[in-house]
Amino acid sequence: MPELFNVLPPASALKVLLDHLPVRVRAESVSTAEALDRVLAESLIAPSSLPAFPRSTMDGYAVRAADTFGASESLPAYLSVVGEVPMGRASDVKIEPTQAAVVYTGGVIPPGADAVVMIERTQKLDATNIEVLRAVAPGENVISVGEDVKVGEALLAPGHVLRPQDLGGLMALGMTRVKVATRPRVAIISTGDEVVPPDVEPGPGQVRNVNTYTVAGLVAHAGGLALPQGIVRDSFDALLSVARAGLDAADALVIAAGSSVSTRDLTADVVNHLGKPGVLVHGVSVKPGKPTILGVCQDKPVIGLPGNPVSATVVAGLFLVPVLWRLQGVDEPPDRRRVTAKLTHNIASVPGREDYVQVKVVERDGELWADPVFGKSNLIYTMVKADGLLCVPLDSNGVHEGEWVEVSLF
Amino acid sequence: MPELFNVLPPASALKVLLDHLPVRVRAESVSTAEALDRVLAESLIAPSSLPAFPRSTMDGYAVRAADTFGASESLPAYLSVVGEVPMGRASDVKIEPTQAAVVYTGGVIPPGADAVVMIERTQKLDATNIEVLRAVAPGENVISVGEDVKVGEALLAPGHVLRPQDLGGLMALGMTRVKVATRPRVAIISTGDEVVPPDVEPGPGQVRNVNTYTVAGLVAHAGGLALPQGIVRDSFDALLSVARAGLDAADALVIAAGSSVSTRDLTADVVNHLGKPGVLVHGVSVKPGKPTILGVCQDKPVIGLPGNPVSATVVAGLFLVPVLWRLQGVDEPPDRRRVTAKLTHNIASVPGREDYVQVKVVERDGELWADPVFGKSNLIYTMVKADGLLCVPLDSNGVHEGEWVEVSLF
Numbered sequence: 076m077p078e079l080f081n082v083l084p085p086a087s088a089l090k091v092l093l094d095h096l097p098v099r100v101r102a103e104s105v106s107t108a109e110a111l112d113r114v115l116a117e118s119l120i121a122p123s124s125l126p127a128f129p130r131s132t133m134d135g136y137a138v139r140a141a142d143t144f145g146a147s148e149s150l151p152a153y154l155s156v157v158g159e160v161p162m163g164r165a166s167d168v169k170i171e172p173t174q175a176a177v178v179y180t181g182g183v184i185p186p187g188a189d190a191v192v193m194i195e196r197t198q199k200l201d202a203t204n205i206e207v208l209r210a211v212a213p214g215e216n217v218i219s220v221g222e223d224v225k226v227g228e229a230l231l232a233p234g235h236v237l238r239p240q241d242l243g244g245l246m247a248l249g250m251t252r253v254k255v256a257t258r259p260r261v262a263i264i265s266t267g268d269e270v271v272p273p274d275v276e277p278g279p280g281q282v283r284n285v286n287t288y289t290v291a292g293l294v295a296h297a298g299g300l301a302l303p304q305g306i307v308r309d310s311f312d313a314l315l316s317v318a319r320a321g322l323d324a325a326d327a328l329v330i331a332a333g334s335s336v337s338t339r340d341l342t343a344d345v346v347n348h349l350g351k352p353g354v355l356v357h358g359v360s361v362k363p364g365k366p367t368i369l370g371v372c373q374d375k376p377v378i379g380l381p382g383n384p385v386s387a388t389v390v391a392g393l394f395l396v397p398v399l400w401r402l403q404g405v406d407e408p409p410d411r412r413r414v415t416a417k418l419t420h421n422i423a424s425v426p427g428r429e430d431y432v433q434v435k436v437v438e439r440d441g442e443l444w445a446d447p448v449f450g451k452s453n454l455i456y457t458m459v460k461a462d463g464l465l466c467v468p469l470d471s472n473g474v475h476e477g478e479w480v481e482v483s484l485f
Numbered sequence: 486m487p488e489l490f491n492v493l494p495p496a497s498a499l500k501v502l503l504d505h506l507p508v509r510v511r512a513e514s515v516s517t518a519e520a521l522d523r524v525l526a527e528s529l530i531a532p533s534s535l536p537a538f539p540r541s542t543m544d545g546y547a548v549r550a551a552d553t554f555g556a557s558e559s560l561p562a563y564l565s566v567v568g569e570v571p572m573g574r575a576s577d578v579k580i581e582p583t584q585a586a587v588v589y590t591g592g593v594i595p596p597g598a599d600a601v602v603m604i605e606r607t608q609k610l611d612a613t614n615i616e617v618l619r620a621v622a623p624g625e626n627v628i629s630v631g632e633d634v635k636v637g638e639a640l641l642a643p644g645h646v647l648r649p650q651d652l653g654g655l656m657a658l659g660m661t662r663v664k665v666a667t668r669p670r671v672a673i674i675s676t677g678d679e680v681v682p683p684d685v686e687p688g689p690g691q692v693r694n695v696n697t698y699t700v701a702g703l704v705a706h707a708g709g710l711a712l713p714q715g716i717v718r719d720s721f722d723a724l725l726s727v728a729r730a731g732l733d734a735a736d737a738l739v740i741a742a743g744s745s746v747s748t749r750d751l752t753a754d755v756v757n758h759l760g761k762p763g764v765l766v767h768g769v770s771v772k773p774g775k776p777t778i779l780g781v782c783q784d785k786p787v788i789g790l791p792g793n794p795v796s797a798t799v800v801a802g803l804f805l806v807p808v809l810w811r812l813q814g815v816d817e818p819p820d821r822r823r824v825t826a827k828l829t830h831n832i833a834s835v836p837g838r839e840d841y842v843q844v845k846v847v848e849r850d851g852e853l854w855a856d857p858v859f860g861k862s863n864l865i866y867t868m869v870k871a872d873g874l875l876c877v878p879l880d881s882n883g884v885h886e887g888e889w890v891e892v893s894l895f
Contacts, residue, residue: 107683111702125866128690132861162719163679165689181679181792181863183690223864230869238895239702240798240868243695246683247794247865269573269591273517273656279575280538280593285653292521292649309572382591384657388650412822451542453591454633455657456535458650459640485648 082358084469085393085429088369091355092394093401095371100233100404101257101326107245110237113255114298114403119230124221125247129184133216136175136197136205137188140213151198151206160185175205184217191216224248234404236298256403259299261395262321263287265306265331266314266338267382272306285455286331286380286387293391297399297408299327309338314345318377322349326402328377329395331387332366339366342379346370349377360428360469364390376402384455389431389464412484414463416443422474424467433461434482445482461485492768494879495803495839498779501765502804503811505781510643510814511667511736517655520647523665524708524813529640534631535657538575539594543626546585546607546615547598550623561608561616570595585615594627601626634658644814646708666813669709671805672731673697675716675741676724676748677792682716695865696741696790696797703801707809707818709737719748725755728787732759736812738787739805741797742776752789756780759787770838770879774800786812794865799841799874822894824873826853832884834877843871844892855892871895 083091102116131137138154146152158168159177168176170187178184178191190211198206224230230248231241237255245253265287273283284306291301304321307314314330322328328349332342347353350372359367363386368379376398380387400408416436424430434445445465450457463484467474474480493501512526541547548564556562568578569587578586580597588594588601600621608616634640640658641651647665655663675697683693694716701711714731717724724740732738738759742752757763760782769777773796778789786808790797810818826846834840844855855875860867873894877884884890 111705132863163690218861224866239699242702243699243794244865244869246698247693247695249683251684273659274661280573283657285657288656289649289653292652295521384653451628453542453628455654456634459654
């Protein structure tokens, strides 16, 4: 338990956690067609050049550019049309001086030709002769071999999150399978004697499970797979047994703790029994979220979230999300959308603590305003009503009404 | 064919298309646990209040606030502890004047009590008596019934895209199923005699299919389901038959056209044969993407994309993406992430046309710069290398080096 019970600033706490995780990224091969939003786990190198043949970018005539030099409407160049290059086939004509061949956009430039004259810049004289009304330079309206990608060129690096156009680009080169990071599986346990499943009518003093579903959503957005482990009573033996099974089945474990002090200590005890080094951080200087537990057991991250829904969501965003990206080989998690807005009310804070404040973003007279959604941190609907979070930094006393703030949108 | 062959500005073209679509949103009931990122298709009203009982936000003692008035370290209030409220159960004690009961965070406030004193603000005298070292106000450290949500309160409106905390909020109220818009199914056809599937080694003059996969990725990001219909030769009968089957099986049809003029006309002919009103817009004043076809057949949107990959991606982003959101009842599609950056090179444009320019976003001396990735629009890897698009507006002559521009990130 090297750093047990140190209350650390969020950035330091995250660093401690990440530094204890293995560097190796688990990877699997998937069909490129199914690889959207997955994280690339290999360096991709072009296996061939693209295009593989010189292509026309216009409908028109493939020509030798030199034959068109000086051509104009008043002094056209005369060329004889010796054939047509059909789409999707090699050319069976060769262009000699003063010859041309019909080509279509995307079609092969026949041997001998080095440019294409747009059809609109020509005039047909008869069945086999045309006038060229404007000169073309060598290479004009032609994509040369390898102009898009050259064989051996580096395409994409490990850690890149695959976008729609990346899939298209890989398919263009016949790379129909790619190695991507496996989705980290996250076992999620909710604890608390008062917690019942959402489909159960709560008895007196009981509440429905919220955190499993909120955390599962954050896991999915970070590329992971949530493995909900149900609700566990506040008992060391019960929690240890479910936690052990969850950790075995998954790549990471989240325990959304009961909210009272005793159950928080229970979580820390359980984490320390799951494997070395156990609890690394117990307490983070963040509001909400101070009673956060960060640990590593059996080389897997284990995160104890505060039980109340807002704290659990903020803390999962601060620690679980970057950990899941790191497990996929991404050091800088994809940024959330941000907007800059003016603050509608003063927010007090305390130096030495990062405060995360839920805000609604509203437009007034053409300006964006960040309107804090105040509420006790136990209220899940403050988060439902909010559009995003603003962070009051560690060293700040607060932010004043009218100041510009940056809001990370949900 | 009411507006056939009018070249329209992108915003007008989109409006024509949307105005011809039915307003009705198709909906289905899904498990709330599976509803992440789905679009809500009903108004949600709280079926009960949250919390359903007054809850403590602290570990401590439930008291009558009046009994603590004036209490301080030097002059504590003396209370007798008459019991403990266990988590997840009703209280079997009632608090009379000068009495207190042990409560835990999230536990029930027993009848008679109206506030909670934190345990840290008390001192134990003996087994049943405590000193209260600080006064509490009525309601302090208590969440009252309905403080989070009141029964009958409007929660979320149709068109809302469900976020992690929304799922948690619904679960808290036992709303384990929700009505969401069905995912629009999008049939995607690639045409062109030169196009072969990605797993085929292209022969001379052949290229692999790119657009099906790029468009499928955009469809997935917009909440839709891509139904790839393969590659169709440049023949009216073949295209009509595959397009008809695709449109029957789907809620929208995309034809990524062959690139030559003749195949574009083919697409328009086919769209006009699929049903009324057929082609609505043929040609949009956008670069790349001028030969775009927008139509509605059998009340379903049909979009003819230009064949080259960059144009196809830009046009799908401009028209297909907002159409798919609209089919799910979302009028303002979720914004892409944007950054503001300085332009590294002059970009020329022509008034009367919107230009979309691919840029890489790079940091130099702490400033963000948008560096145009120039390249013929047929080059798929310009898009792979780019981080986003900047739009040169309809009425602009271009943008100068050093000007601030807004980049929509991919």
